[in-house]
Structure formats: structure tokens, C-alpha cells
Amino acid sequence: MDLNKRNHYAFIALMEPFQDPSEIDQYKRKLGFDNAGVNCSRKNWYFWRAEWEGNIILDTVQQVTIKFRINNRHYIISVVYARCNTMERLELWDELEGIVNRELFPWVIGGDFNVILNEEEKLGGLPFTQNEAIDFASFISSCALTEVQTIGSKYTWWNGRIEVECIFKRLDRILVNQDFLEEFPSSEVHHLIRQGSDHAPLHLICKSAEEIMVKPFRFLNFWRKHKNFKKIVAENWIVEFAGNPFIEFHAKMKKVKKALTGWSKEAFGNIFQQIATMEDVIKVKKDQLEIQPSASNRADLNKVETELKKFLRLEEEFWRQKAGMKWFTEGDMNTKFFHSYVKGRRKRLHIAEIVTEHGITLTSNDQIGQAALEFFGEQFQENDYVDDYAMLDHIPRCITNEENDAMCSLPTNEEVKKVVFKLKGSSACGPDGFTGHFYQDCWEIIGEDSTKMVKAFFCGQELTRFITHTNLVLLPKKETVKHFSDLRPISLSTFMNKILSRLIHERMVMVLPKLISPTQSGFVRGRSITENVLLAQEIIRDINRRAKNVNVVVKLDMAKAYDRVSWIFLTKGDPLSPTLFIIAAEVLARALNSLHKDDNFKGYGMPKWSPEINHLSYADDTILFCSGDRVSVIKMMKILKDYEAISGQMINKSKSFFYLHDKTPLIVAIRMRRLTGIRQGNFPFIYLGFPVFYGRNNSCYYEELIRKIAKRIFAWHNRFLSFGGKQILVNSVLQSLPIYMLSAMNPPKRVMEQIHQIFAKFFWGKSGGVKGKHWVAWRELCFPKEEGGIGFRSLHDINKALFAKLWWNFTVSTNSLWAGYLWNKYCKKLHPIMVNSTGASHIWRKMVTIREKVEHDIWWQIKAGNSSFWFDNWTRKGALYYTEGNMAQDEKIEVKDFTTNGVWNEHKLKEVISEEMVLHITKNIRPPISEAITDKAWWTQSMKGEFTVKSAFHNLRGKKAENEWSNYMWVNGLPYKISFFLWRVWGKRIATDDNLKRMRMQVVSKCYCCERGEMETMSHLLLTATIAQKLWKQFSSCVGININGLTLKQLIYRWWELKMSNKLDQILKAIPAIIMWELWKRRNAPRDGWITCNTDGASKGNPGQSTYGFCLRDSKGDLIYAEAQNLGITTNMEAEAKALWEALQYCIRSQLNNIQLETDSLVLKNMIYRNWRIPWELAEIMDDIHDMLGKITVNVQHIFREKATQLADFIANSAINTEGKQIFLNFQQLPSRGRKLLNIDKLQVPSFRIKTRRISNTNYNGQHD
Incomplete structure (x- = not known):
């Protein structure tokens, strides 16, 4: 009551009020509403104001849906109280899906859904499983629903218990469709405080668009495609003064920005308005062409359609740039997809409320903006100056004077250009609004000035604000943003700033491998994030390895790692920061590595001869490996503390964990918690996105x-x-x-x-x-x-290719920490070919299964001759271990051992291998050269000899014989959907009746695309049907092809065999696909403007209790009208004729024309066309039918009930026990079964007539049991 007084609600819904429905009028008066209602289950009560005109369109046990008319606008509201049982909820989703398919109005659906979507919507109780949410998520997806921005507690339901029995869930929610979002894009749902109920009330506030801010300049990528674009840029890339390169460049950019803004309005205008206008013009032009089909009218229509397609492409490009999808570079036009993606992202990025660190909730934009400045300003604030740099003593001098001079030298013009074209042109722009595409496309115009700026910077000139200014963007780290800590700050720099940073980075990467320890794999060329994870997995797999002390793994979480580093010299958000960060983090790495020299430090138990490793890092993601020894843990924590002090970093102990083997004594865990202040975690844990575990691969x-x-x-x-x-x-x-x-x-x-x-x-x-x-x-x-x-x-083939890459890296890499560890752990003194996988990790086992295929494709070019004589493929015919019948005696023998004074020792070779192989070696393989560089490995499956996953994938995947017709099927420029349809036709994979029967589906078959009514086969539908024949003859005669006697594939081949000029050739190759596509689109669908009328009569006995039914649908299959009535005692034929008579009467009364009338009575159809004699008892009604057929345009056709008259049959049978006419004006008024039948027919899915028969039990001798 109080909530209603404060907020003056226009609509209220109550779920399970635990009151007698007779008291609803009393509550209506108390709440001050004019109207009220209760659904059929009596568990949904709803109230609304007098100014809303309401009409119930669907009332079922779990929901009630009402259509309201408000200010001459229609809105749909569905109130849901879902059952707890999953199967019962399936009925609810089906009912609601029926609404979205028929009511094209803004739709709000809210209430208690009794199901959650993900684990974040639950706290306490049994673990969440994805199976619980699949049906609900599928319903949301299929109905194109989305959630409104929520404010308040995440959970809406509490079970009323405390401590371990306490459970919170988000069972209640409000969903809306796209039409609602279009009208109310800034709407909010407030989760209010629970009062007297275990559910929280939901308060929906409908808000139109927020006040539009003045939009800054943004370069639109489609401008580049205009013929005058570069001309406009060149004409305005002039200023009346010369001076500082930065000031001059800034002035030219401002001038170009202003010119492009004005030019865009003239050249393109409002593309959305242009599209709407041209669509209207096309309608007019089409009408003119139908009235007067002249060449000039056809030319006018083609001209406007061509112009429309151009603007549609511009619209698609606009939304693609807004969506920021770099992967979507080709395919059919998907403007709606890009548009909806942008709108969904805007809704997700909208911040409706923020809770500050002090627990204060802010809702206004001004308050949120000011609080954001304070929060992130404090986060980016420089820490106190540090004067103790003792930790830097661990860093040796690594860079020579020559290398330093090379990094500081002036860049060349070509070096600058190379960097510009290496950067992504489609990446988000900075404050100036120019994307990389502008720089790349106009480089011949602006390149000289850009290079001058770069050189001035390297000469020590200070950068201007125009270059260094950045936009700070806050991206959500969670689905629901409640605190500023849920947002990740991202800096958007100007493209010129990116050029400078990338230049410095390109020069620094050459020396980074010398500076950075091998345990750090982030942002160092030649090092891999996957090898970091692989090494961590291998080490942790041996966590139970016997050692003097218990093995411990510590996963560190650095609080805002990049933000807290002491950047004394660096602008915040500089793109160069990742490179500089790992240089700063190298202090920690060197300090940790120094522990290996401390006799009192006891490390993690490692395999014999393996490298000493006590940590692994990828940028700020760090794992420590140590023993549970007290002194060792204290020493490691001391280094971490010193690093925090000198770097400004801080370990987030609430998110850091240590991990132990499950059989570790409890006292070790207690000691670790006391010494580190970190909690114990459980395996598996996530490191760099991978699950890390020991034991079975689950x-x-x-x-x-x-x-x-x-x-x-x-x-x-x-x-x-x-x-x-x-x-x-x-x-x-x-x-x-x-x-x-x-x-x-x-x-x-x-x-x-x-x-x-x-x-x-x-x-x-x-x-x-x-x-x-x-x-x-x-x-x-x-x-x-x-x-x-x-x-x-196939992911199986991709997996093989990726593990082939691992084997290549393991075999070829000489300085990989991971490869070295595996050599010492598994191979020891053996060649990898000789090692088995018994007792190994799942990674090594997979590598072993792939090695033979990979080893055969690795060729070792002999230089110094250090390749293994028996086990490396240096002969180009495979390893001698395989080709010579496993004659290997000593795996340590190298190729150079079989040479004397720089030539092959043939006598020695013949002692161990066949003469044929000796001849091949001496004739084709150059002998090793002493003191030469080490032997080089080549990947024989690629032209350049470098390993690529792509080449390994094609080498290892399953293969089939190539098809000669594939190039003609996938014609460039032909929409993918048409090529894909042709591919399906070629393999008999379309839903024609003969193909359905081939898949053991019993279908009553008849073709409705021709007058003969033959059985529908793919060949008939697409070639021999009446319309198909006319179409093929029309086109084929133009190119001299006679279609008589040809099968469908033979005809297509004839078209593909035609040879024309290059441009015309592709068009000719595409014509068969287009013809079949158009035939398929029109299969079973009435022409635009035509109405399908299905009639049916039913009689329980002949004669017997009879009924009739008919339904009318538009060209899209949507219901226009349906009717049924009990006729009393009559015959079946009289009921069929009465159904037809009533249907024609309704069409004439309603002034409906162009009727496709379908009946399942072949007798009635033949009587209409006077092919059969009319019985005397039907003479009068048939005369009326013939009179009515002359008044409107009707095409009468016989059709099997299983094909399309199911709905008419259903409503006719439903009327058997009713009195008076049953009338259905829309989809929602149909019974549930009727809605399903209409949807099935709309999808053109046939149904089946099922007959059952009794089969006696008969033994194998043919005798009854």
C-alpha cells in the first residue's frame, strides 16, 4: 500500500497473494485502482488504471497476458508465476513463444520464473548446473528478450534461513522485447526491499532516451570508398603558416575534420532517412511497372534499387564500425545483427547506480560522474617517493652501448610507414576521432607531416596535448556493475600516440629477451603464454613428488597491477605500458631467482637435472613454487614485501591462494596461512584462462x-x-x-x-x-x-595441429624453459622418439601420439652434422630408425660421426644401413662442415619451411577427394545462402517429400507448385513442375540449352560448361542457383496479397454427428480468421460442402479477394470443377458455391490433411460438443493445440497419420504363444 502511495503505479501484479479471489475488489479500492483481474489459477492478481484499455489475450495456469491500449499505442504485459517443475515450465515457454510470434508490440514479461540463468544468481545451497537454465535461456533467446538495467540487490528471493542453510536466488525478473527497448531505452528495474514476503518487489520505471549529448567528431570508415574522399583531404591539408611540426599537424587535422563533416552531409546525407525514402520510391516504381511494364519503367526501378543497395551497404558498414567486430569481414548483409549488438552493448555499458566505498548509493549522472573522477583519480595517484632501491642490485647490466644507440637513433621514413600499416586501422579512435584507416588510406597526403612529427619527438621535442590526450573508457568486468571496482579503465589514445609508442616498442622488443628472465613469458618475442601454462601444469602435476618438505603452490593476485606501478615518467594509459611493466616486474623475478643461491632456502621438488624454477609469470599473473619449510616461506614473503614497497604494487591477499596436495598434513596449511596471510584454495584453479590440476583430466x-x-x-x-x-x-x-x-x-x-x-x-x-x-x-x-x-x-583436427606445434617447439626450440624442463623430465638421456608415455601427463601423452606424423615432416638440414644419425629425419626419407628396420645401436651417434675429412665414410655407412640408402646419402646429402652453425630444422609442409598451424592442420586432418564442381557452386559475389542452398540440393539435403521419405519419415506427398498434383520430389519441384519448366526454358533458350530429357544435375552441368567472357562467365555460373533458390522460396507459399483458406468437414459416422471448420491465413501464414460449428446429424460430404460454403460466405461479406482455397476432399474439388456428377442432396448448396466462386477470385485445390489443413480439421473436431459458432479472431484466441498446429504449418513441417494395429506374439516357428 505504502509503495503504491509513494510511486503512483499504473499497473500492479501480485503473485500468490494467499487471499480469496472474492476479496480482489476490496484490494482494488484500497490500492486506488479502477480495474482488477485474477488469472485462471487464482495465483496472479493484477490491477490497472482506467486510462489503460485492457484486453486479456491469453490466460493459463502459469501466466496471464493482457494487451493494453495507452494513448493510441498498444503494449503487451505478461504476468508470470512459473511452476517449480522443469517439465511444467516447458508449457509456459511454449505459451509465451506463441505470443511473441503474433503480437508485434512492445512486450513486458515479469514475475516469478522459479529458475535462474547462471551461478552468479545464486548464493548458498547445492551447486548450480547449466542444465537448470538451458530451457529458460533458450526461451529468452528465441523470443529475442533482454533484461532491463537492474538497481538494488542482485537476489530477489531468500529462503528465510541463516548460516549454512541460507539460500539467496534471483527468481524474479522483468524481460522486455526489442520494440519496448526502442521506445524506452533507458528503463530501469528496481529490486525493492522484501517486506512480509520471501520475494522482493520489482519496480519497473519506463524511461525514454536520455538527453542526447553533443557528439564529438568520429571518422566513418565508409567515407574512404567515396571517389572524392582523398580529394577533400588533399584540398584541406594546407595551412597558411609553417613552424612546429606538432602545431602544424594539429591545424591541418582540424581543417580536414571540419571539411569532412560538411562534405559527409552533402555526399551521403542522413543514410537512414535516405533508405526509408528510397524504399517508398521503390514501392511506387513497382506499381508503375505492373501497370505499364515498359523498358523505361524497368530502368527507373533498377536505378532506384541499385541506389538503395549502395546505401544499405553504407548502413551495414556504419553499424559494423559501431559494433567494433573485426572478425565480421564478409558474408551476407547482417545490418540488424550489428545494430542489435550495438544497442545491447549500450544497455550493458549504461550505469544506472553505483555504490561507493562508503556504502552510499548514487543514481544521478552528475553524482556518479564526480564519484568516478575521485575514485580513479585516487587510484592513479602517484605513490610516495621511494629512495630505497636495494632490490635493483639483483639487476645486471644487459644492454650494450651500441644497442642503446640503435634504440635512440632517428627512425627512417620507411620505418614509420611500416609501423603505421602494422597497426589495426579498425581499432577504436582517440579524442581526435580519427581511426587508423584514415592514416593508412591518406598516407601519401599526410605521411610526410606525420614522419616530421615522429622525428621531432626522437630529437627531444615535447609532445603536445593534441597527441598525448586520451579518453578513459570504463568497461564492465561483471554482468552487473555495482561498484567502481567492477569497472576496468581502458585508455583510448590518438593514432599518432599509438605510432610513437609502437615505434619504441618495436625497438625495445629486440633487446627484451636479454633483459627479461625466462620465467616471464608476457610481451617478450619468442615466448609463449601456452608454454607458460604447460610448464605450470607439468610442475603442479608433481606436487605430491617426494621431497624433504611439502610442495606448495602460491597464486598471487596483484591489486590493480598496471595502475599501482610507480609510473614516475609515463603518461597514464600509455600503450607502451605492457613492455615497461614487465621491465619493472623483472626486479621481482631476479630477486626470487636469487633465492636459489641461498643455502637456507628449500625449493619445490623438481625432477633431476631440470632447471631451477620457483616462479612463473605472464605480466602480472604470477605463480610461486616453494616448499612448506618455515624459513623458505619467510624469505619468499620478505622479497614480496620489499617489491611492494619499491614498485607501488600490492598483493591482494583476499584473492591470492596457496595450494597443497590433498594428503598434506593440516599443520602445514595452518603454518602457511599464518606466515603468508593467504587462504588455502582447491584444485583445479584458473591460471591465464586454463584449468590447472593434478590427477585425471576430468x-x-x-x-x-x-x-x-x-x-x-x-x-x-x-x-x-x-x-x-x-x-x-x-x-x-x-x-x-x-x-x-x-x-x-x-x-x-x-x-x-x-x-x-x-x-x-x-x-x-x-x-x-x-x-x-x-x-x-x-x-x-x-x-x-x-x-x-x-x-x-573439426576441433579434433585442430587439436592435432596444435599439438603438432607443441612437438615442433619441443624438438626445435633451444632456449625454451618449457622444452628444457620436458627434456629433463621425460627424455633424460634418450632421444624423444624412444620415450614412451607411461605414467606421464595428459599433455605429454598426446604429444607422443602425434610425434611420428610430425617427425616425418621435419627435415634437418645438415650443416655441422649434430643431428641424431638414427632418430632425426636428415635424409628426407624419414628417420633411419623407421626406414632401416630399427637397426639403431647407439642413439647418441650423430651424423658427423660418419664423415672423414669432410666427405662421407661410405664403408662406415654400409656397416649400419642398406646400400640403397648409402647411395642416396652420398648422392643427395651434402656432408657436414666442421665448425659450421648447428643443423637447421625445416617444416616440409610449408613453402617457407616455417611451421604453421594451418599447414599442420591440412596435413593431419581427414581428407576426401576434391569435387570438380565446387568452384561453380561457391561463386564469388553470390550470396552465401544461395550457394549453401545449391550445396544442399546437390547432396539431396532439402526438405522435399522424397528426401523426407529417404530419411524414413512417412509423408503424404503431393506437389502444390503445379496443376498436375504429382508426388513432390526434388527433381520435380526444381525442374519438371509447371512453373519450373517455364522458368528453365525461358533462361536456357537464351544460351542455347535444350532442357528436354535432362536431369537436374545434367542441366546444371550444361550451364556450368558454358564459356563466356570473365565478367559474364560468373553470372552464367550463378543463374542455376538463383533459379532454384527462387523456386524454393515460393514453394507452398501463397503469392503476396493472396489468402489461403483451409476447409474441413467431420462426421462421426456417415451420417452422424457432424461439424465444419475453416481458417484463413495471409501469405506469411499468420491467422486472419477461423470458424467452426456443430451441424447436427448429416453426412460427411454435406459437412465438407457446408465448410466450403461458409468460408466463401465469410470472404464475400468481408470483401476478401484472391483466395487460395484448399480442401482435403478430392470428391468436392471434382464436383466444383464439374468433373464428377453432383448428388441430388448437394445440388442446392453446390449451386450456391458456384455462384459465389464467380464473385471473387478463387483457386480451389485438393490438399492432403497432413500437409496444411490440420488446423481446420482440429477446430472442426473441437466443435463436436459445442453449441453455436466458435470464432477465433487471432492467434491468441486459438486453443493451445491449435496454436501449435498453426506454427507447425507455418514452418512447412508435415504431420503424420498414425495407425496402430495389434500384433500377436509369434514364435520363430510361426506359432502363437
């Missing part, structure tokens, strides 16, 4: 990866993608998500198959989240187009 370790992929796919904006868009998304993004994990892990096959299933479900799924038929197994799609696939890649 599938559950990869649940987060699967959840991440599923989350990407469930994003509602993905529903706007075509097949082409999906193909690009799968190849460029979805398949790249697991690659990082596969580069250093070997997940169980079950995990990769589960990911494949997710990919397949997404790719074959239809718009709106409807499940699609998987016409081809995923493994068959994972072949190149030339081999009959569509270019996807």
Missing part, C-alpha cells in the same frame, strides 16, 4: 568453456543472422573460442563433441530460436568446400 574442468560458447550463441541478437552470417560467426568467432584452450590442453573427446553439438544446433537453427533439422552431420561439414564440406574445422 570433463568438468571444461564446463566454463562450454558455458562461454553457449553464452555467445544464446545472445538474442544472433537471431538476426543468415546462414552466411552464421558461417562467418562459427568460423571466425565460435571456433576460435576453444582454440586457446586446445593450444595447451587436451580435453576429453566428450567435451569436444559437446561443443560440436552446440555449433551444429546454432548453425542449423532457424530464426526465432526454432530448432532446425540437422540435414548433414557436423563432421561432414568440417571439410573444405572443394571436398564437399562448407569449410568448418
